[in-house]
Amino acid sequence: MKNNVNILGINFLNKGFNEVVELLSERIAKGIKTFVVTANPEIVMYARENDEYRKIVQEADYIVPDGSGIILAAKILNTPIQERVTGYDLTVRLLDLANQNRWRIYLLGGKEETNKKAVANICEQYPHLVMAGSHNGYFKGKEDKIADEIKAANADIVFVALGFPRQEKWISSHYATFSKGIFMGVGGSIDVLAGEVKRAPVVWQKLNLEWFYRLAKQPSRWRRMLALPRFLVEILKVKR
Template identity: 40%
Template sequence: MPSFIKIMDVKINNITLKKAVDKVNKFLNGKDTKVIYTPNTEVVMIAKDDDKLKTILNDGDLTIPDGIGLVYASKIKKRPLAERVTGYDLSVEMIKLANKKGYSLFLLGGEKGVAKRASERLKNIYPNLNIAGVHHGYFKGTHIGYKNHEDEKKVIEIINKSNADILFVGFGAPKQEKWIHENKDKLNCKVIIGNGGTIDVLAGKVKRAPKVYQKLGLEWLYRLIKEPWRIKRQMVLPLFMLHVLFSRKNIVK
């Protein structure tokens, strides 16, 4: 089994959730800052026409297949990914690892108060978890076109002073990827993961799809039922499959 495949020139690690957790464990025992990206089908389609985002994703230390569409596409092209590995599931496993081994966690993202609420809920579930700090995502920084803004510098200083081992960045794609790429060398964390709406789910602000939807790979359908306005975003899924079906070059080992 190849260690990764390329889907529309985006490198996706061919990995199971268990092996991804093993990699995170190794990252936490290392000295360098490691970055994890969690692209789904929509993000890969954006990267197809955005060379900067594509380069950023390919520069990650671990890039997991968050979208079921990526898994289906790999199977259609007979280069199957081992399984879907969602950013949320990996993030939860990282929380469990931190709770067990004493690593500290910083939550960055969401509206004001959301990260704090998430930290409080996590402490109730994982009493040994060390929450190093929290900060909302509504500050002027690279993710919204304010590179090296004073607000961004202050946030980075807060994170570094917290001595956090793990940093969750939940700005949504592609904002979080661009922010992480720009600032990773300024941060002292061992592992940084861009995990979209994970903080919102941990805070109880957003509900994840029921297990049956998750198992069938239909979380996108659940979100569409709950949020019909997402229809424009979900139209990318059939477009993605058309690209996969009618081009031999879109998935390679």
């Protein structure tokens, strides 16, 4: 089985969820700096249409398939990917391991209140990890200052919840200045961690309808969802 599967120019890591977690855990233990992109069809389509962003995503150490549409596309192209690796699930598992190993965590992004709620909930649920620092997502003009703060925090994992493409752009522009740490864009996961948004029930997840549940709960997302049919059209073109 291929280690990577190319979907419209983006190379997805083809490993099971537990394998991905083990891989990242080993890199944290060894102090190996790592840039992780959790990509769904929206991100793939944006990368396809934006050269700068595509280059940033392609330079990531690992791109994992966050989205049932990616799994479906891989099947259509006869290059199946083992399983979906969602950003939220990966975040929760890494927090659990951080709790076990006393890893240092930094949370960047979200509104001030959302960030504080997420930090409080993380500290309550994972009391043995080290919350090395946090900052909301509103720091225009203070980009370098935030990077310096994260370096000073000596974080093992930096969750960047700025939404795409901003989160990946921020990681890319400062990545060279860091010597260690997992850097992962987690988008709306911070809202779930803060308790402001509920994740879809397991039954919806198993039916690959989590996207529909989120749309029903947040109708304002409908414009973003337009990327899904365009993504499928492009996949079928490649298939033909």
